[in-house]
Amino acid sequence: MPLAQANAPRRESATPIAEPADATERGAILRGEDPELEAEIAAANRPPRRELLPDIEEINSTLRATSERGREAAAVDAPEALRRRRSGFRLGFGLSLGLVLVLLGVYLGAPRISAQLPGAAPALASYVGAIDQGRIWLDRTVTTRIEALTSGN
Numbered sequence: 001m002p003l004a005q006a007n008a009p010r011r012e013s014a015t016p017i018a019e020p021a022d023a024t025e026r027g028a029i030l031r032g033e034d035p036e037l038e039a040e041i042a043a044a045n046r047p048p049r050r051e052l053l054p055d056i057e058e059i060n061s062t063l064r065a066t067s068e069r070g071r072e073a074a075a076v077d078a079p080e081a082l083r084r085r086r087s088g089f090r091l092g093f094g095l096s097l098g099l100v101l102v103l104l105g106v107y108l109g110a111p112r113i114s115a116q117l118p119g120a121a122p123a124l125a126s127y128v129g130a131i132d133q134g135r136i137w138l139d140r141t142v143t144t145r146i147e148a149l150t151s152g153n
Contacts, residue, residue: 107131 106113110128114121 110124114124
């Protein structure tokens, strides 16, 4: 603000000027801004509320009432999915158990198999040796754990 305007005496006008309601309005008036005009411009630049919200028809077309959801399809599919999961578990468990039984049969029948198939004797001896080492390791580990539990450590 120029110094001449600051020291000039205030004139009372014939038309009363409305006093600003708060300090921000007073500051805006002193800067030469019109808060009401700026509010009108901002309101004009804002998109209408209809554009801000999603289309209700679009939402309604994607939603269905609880009674319309088709309980029959879900009720029919649930036992089938459960059956598939159960059969998958049974298949995996059965294959694992079958493999263990075959390997156990080869371990127990190694002397007989070696007698009938002499070419398989070195492979069977290696297999039986590995199983025996595993059994010894398991025995030592279990014995150590049992002793640790019974001694109170």
